[in-house]
Amino acid sequence: MGNSGNINIKELAQRLNLSKSTVSRAFRGHSDINLETKERILKVAKELNYQPNHHASNLRAQQSKNIAIIVPEIANNFFSQAIDGIETVARERGYHLLIYLTADNFESEVAYVNDLYNGRADGIIMSVSGEANDHSYMNKLEKKHIPLVFFDRVYDDINTAKVTTNDYASSFEATMHLIEAGCKNIAFLVTNKQLSIGKKRMQGYLDALKHSGLPFRDELIVDCSNDINKNYDILTHAFKTLAIDGVFASVERLAFAAYYVCHDMNINIPNQVKVISFSSLEIAPLLNPALTTITQPAYDMGVQAATLLFRMFAGEEAVNDQVVLSSKIITRNSTL
């Protein structure tokens, strides 16, 4: 038997009475090779379960056919749908997907990126962690010629391709929607005010208030955490003290927290408080009450991000490409 099941090109060539090069040619597209020889090789290869070793091939080719996806979390409607989109494009092109979860931890993010300088991935698609820090470390990627595409949550100061949605405009619109529904004390729920995405959404909120002549109250910007229990407490306190009659959640998770709190405090949605939220939840209509959402084209964003990355692989200077897709506000009972 020998080392059963670990046949390499050399052994295969011996069994076929051919040279390694000829066998190799059978597996590559180009290079001349006799059709019959090729078929004979492939047939035996299949029988013996031979496949060219990935590391050896890639060491020569200096590429991995891997794409690294770095996201804060995966158990999240938005990100899982986006990954789905990336997968569709990557699979078409024969690329593989590596997944990294930062849990919004900046150190993890840095560690992952640093771990990708070694050829494990040919490119990176990333939605950045929530923490505000020095991210110049990312510039090293450029030096290594590893293409990078940001999506949704981006670092504005890093010069690379980006796929985002019209956060400012839809936030403005969402806030106007609440105002038109009669809300006067609208809370804006954020997880991280510093993050560019939080800023843009907040700016839309602020400008809508101003546009409508409503006063801005700093307390109504409710800075939440990633901890579900803490958020419950934060929101409970907010509802107790702020006379809130409208909630704009910049992130799905915070809308759910608001639902739980309102339920427990016997606050009726939408009669006493109206709620709108960024959300990719497909069953938003099934909630009690059905949630009015600003729905981002998550899947499509993934497709676009992957497409940009492949453009960069092809040598096109896509670094400056900024794709902006539109979110859609879907009105449901929570803002009736």
Place this chain on the structure above:
Amino acid sequence: MGNSGNINIKELAQRLNLSKSTVSRAFRGHSDINLETKERILKVAKELNYQPNHHASNLRAQQSKNIAIIVPEIANNFFSQAIDGIETVARERGYHLLIYLTADNFESEVAYVNDLYNGRADGIIMSVSGEANDHSYMNKLEKKHIPLVFFDRVYDDINTAKVTTNDYASSFEATMHLIEAGCKNIAFLVTNKQLSIGKKRMQGYLDALKHSGLPFRDELIVDCSNDINKNYDILTHAFKTLAIDGVFASVERLAFAAYYVCHDMNINIPNQVKVISFSSLEIAPLLNPALTTITQPAYDMGVQAATLLFRMFAGEEAVNDQVVLSSKIITRNSTL
């Protein structure tokens, strides 16, 4: 400048006036090396962004430090939570995660598995596609010494480590719950009757009927698809014709479909129809009405699956390990 940003061990050694071997030693744990030399090497390496090439290292070591995860879909509460669990364990051990989505397509599954014989991954964690077919092709993995762990959706005839939940028992219990709530005509919603997981859950349903002396009606086994519109039609027809007063959804998605249909047909849940479902939805309490669920420990299953895989990496004969975790029935308003 030269080929900027693509420094290798040879160049690094030259700049340091050292040999490749010494530089290499600085990066590996073992082998003797002068501490000062080591620090000097690491310092310069960091400055130049040098990292040992992944393909070269792995070609030598004959391993990739990659784990392949093959699942039907990722935009799914259960699977994304399970992946989260796998990630936690894998990250701890310095392993990377490759993700493959089969969309319940058997050909894709086969293609992916076949694509993993080449060293790209050291092991596979898999939840199988829904189609019933000949899966003996998987035995090749064993020959290649690529450890395999199934979770949740398994092929019973493939002899390898498995992580599942007590599907039969919890299905029995779930059905009993409906019966005790007064249901007489309980529909069982499946996506694929052939798949082992569907069978086990169905058996629990059947035995509970028998146990309670309720008649079994074949029409009440409602075979659904993966297409959301088709399911809507199938269920609408079922509700129109079968006098259903209870629904047991073997899969989350089908419970949602039932919710939509009931809403549109003005069927009140739980007054006219009670609904229970396998589900990993974290916001089940927020649904209208709150959904009674059989909740699988998704995250934990991922952790267990990964742990088993590492045990196999370590050479332990875990092939026969069958971990069975318990699901939990959480009663909510949909079965009140």
Place this chain on the structure above:
DNA sequence: TTGTATGCGTTATCAT
């Protein structure tokens, strides 16, 4: 059309 030889970047063995 096929074979020979070299190098991809690393690490382990053996020498010094």
Place this chain on the structure above:
DNA sequence: ATGATAACGCATACAA
């Protein structure tokens, strides 16, 4: 403690 060298498995340039 450090250096020279072979080998991991493959794919190409060149020779035949």
